[in-house]
Amino acid sequence: MFSAFAKVFKTPDLRKKLFFTLGIIVLYRIGTHVPIPGVDYRSVQACVDAATSGNNGLLGLVNAFSGGALLQITVFALGILPYITASIILQLLTVVIPRLESLKKEGAAGQGKITQYTRYLTVALAVLQGTGLVTTARTGALFPNCPTAASVVPDTSIFVTVTMVLSITTGTACVMWFGELITERGIGNGMSILIFISIASTLPAALWAVKQQxxxxxxxxxxxxxxxxxxxxxxxxxxxxxxxxxxxxxxxxxxxxxxxxxxxxxxxxxxxxxxxxxxxxxxxxxxxxxxxxxxxxxxxxxxxxxxxxxxxxxxxxxxxxxxxxxxxxxxxxxxxxxxxxxxxxxxxxxxxxxxxxxxxxxxxxxxxxxxxxxxxxxxxxxxxxxxxxxxxxxxxFGGANQLTGTSILIIVSVGLETVKQINSQIEQHNYEGFLR
Missing domain, CATH: 1.10.3370.10 (SecY subunit domain)
Incomplete structure (x- = not known):
């Protein structure tokens, strides 16, 4: 693996792809810390510790997929999860709907059409899930163990609520775009790499929380x-x-x-x-x-x-x-x-x-x-x-919500696929065997 990354820096084209991928990752991590309008940031931070110590089920897993942005109610709160759900739904509908099955067999043109449908469905799911997130934040259900959970969203007017939902939906569309950019102009496997970064970014804090108990x-x-x-x-x-x-x-x-x-x-x-x-x-x-x-x-x-x-x-x-x-x-x-x-x-x-x-x-x-x-x-x-x-x-163990088998499975699987992707691109630039 280390030799593969060393060869990447020796190849100008692959080096540009790697730096481009790292730049997109930096932008993604910045977005996970930018709060959306209408949220009291101090109240959120006061409630995050209590929430992470009590959510070791579904909410903790979804929070790990978003890189910890879900509980902080940031622009990228939903992360890449709506796109994953939309992709799986489209794959399942391909078996049921003949039109989608015929598009799948048409090659690149049909796959492009299915990708477009996936984007539309992603935005629709982002609106639905964003509405659910805003509603749970307003009612205080997002932080059940926090006494100040009701003050997370101080203004409950319709305008502020719509603005919050639009901000979360726009952030999800931006994350989807980041993943496609990594796939097209980066080292590939854009969506998987974003999931990898989201989960890996929460592991150090989870391990430190376990150690402090x-x-x-x-x-x-x-x-x-x-x-x-x-x-x-x-x-x-x-x-x-x-x-x-x-x-x-x-x-x-x-x-x-x-x-x-x-x-x-x-x-x-x-x-x-x-x-x-x-x-x-x-x-x-x-x-x-x-x-x-x-x-x-x-x-x-x-x-x-x-x-x-x-x-x-x-x-x-x-x-x-x-x-x-x-x-x-x-x-x-x-x-x-x-x-x-x-x-x-x-x-x-x-x-x-x-x-x-x-x-x-x-x-x-x-x-x-x-x-x-x-x-x-x-x-x-x-x-x-x-x-x-x-x-x-x-x-x-409180704070060990991200230390799940699902997280380890995704990190290892994406790591293996990324190394294979890099090796395949290195082989495309290595023609010494053919010249000899």
Whole structure:
């Protein structure tokens, strides 16, 4: 990894891309500390400590995705989460709506149209979530443990409320633009890099908060244990994310004119965690909806109280069970819509290839489905365990909201993908092997 970054600085084009990416990251981090109009900044800062010590569930996870900007009610309070949700929704609708499926098959032009739809949906979700954030801030529900939560938004007029929602929506559109700029003119994977920066920026403060608890000896002991557990989890995530099942494919020899082509052997790489972190993010977004609806309820209704007690706290058994089942379900669902065994089998057959011991056509598709299902089961269980076990284990440590398996999973996955992206761009500029 370090050698790859050293080669980047030696290549002028890649060096410009890296500095451009760093500049966008600096602008993004500045935006996470700029409060929106209509918010009493002193009251927010007074309530942030109490909120971070009490939110180790959904709100803590969403706050980590925004780089800590959500609880501070800044311009980039929603972060990149609306864009992620919109992208996942569009991918799911591609299977249901024939028009979107046809656009997906049209290549770059169709993908550009889908990207445009994703932007529109992102803005709509930003308006909805921004309205929910402003409403919870006005009612004091955003900081339930703070006695001065009602003074966070001193002016509750319609004009100020609309201005706050527009500011949050504009900030979300700006974050989306930053991600696209990194993808087009930077080192790539713009949205993933912004998520990486958001989560990584909250880790030092979370670790320091854990260390400050209890006596000096106990604080350092807990701090050391968490560091060791984190290192072990990083190793586990790297091992599973790099693990893959290679399905061999043999291509028969063919005569094209007077030349003989084919006869090569390759493989289809099927990852153990084929779905990545998408099931975890989508399960979190889905669980956040009833919690958001319950916060809109001004009355102490029975259903709202039940949601607050069972679907908000990260260490509640019912929350853990629902979250785990949703992760497993969306793992299978996402893999089924992103990998089509029949399409892959058809492409292999058209290219004159076959899997040794398996007939071409329908038997190949059935074999690929069988292998994929057997890989998805351990992959989905791994996602569920890595997302929940550290969350439950760290539930007793205040300030450890960002020390979740989801955060570590996203950081490691994005780090691996970024290094691969940099290596691929380095290879494009390295022609020494061809010249020799």
């Amino acid at each position: 209890g006596t000096i000896a106990d604080g350092w002991l807990v701090f050391g244990i968490i560091i060791l557990v984190g290192i072990a989890m990083v190793g586990l995530v790297v091992f599973v994310e790099q693990a893959q099942r290679r399905v061999p494919v043999q291509y028969a020899k063919r005569m094209v004119g007077r030349k003989l082509y084919g006869g090569t052997a390759t493989y289809i790489p099927l990852k153990v965690n084929q779905a990545g972190v998408v099931p975890v993010i989508f399960a979190s977004s889905l669980l956040y909806i009833p919690a958001l609806i319950a916060q809109f309820s001004h009355s102490k209704a029975g259903w709202a109280t039940w949601i607050q007690n069972n679907l908000v706290k990260g260490d509640h058994p019912f929350y853990v069970l629902i979250y785990f089942l949703l992760i497993v379900f969306f793992s299978f669902f996402y893999v089924s819509i992103t990998f089509n065994p029949e399409e892959v089998a058809g492409n292999i057959r058209q290219a004159g290839g076959f899997i040794p011991g398996i007939r071409a056509g329908s038997p190949t598709a059935q074999y690929l489905s069988y292998v994929l299902n057997r890989l998805t089961w351990p992959g989905s269980l791994y996602l569920g365990l890595i997302a929940l076990v550290p969350t439950v284990a760290f539930a007793s």
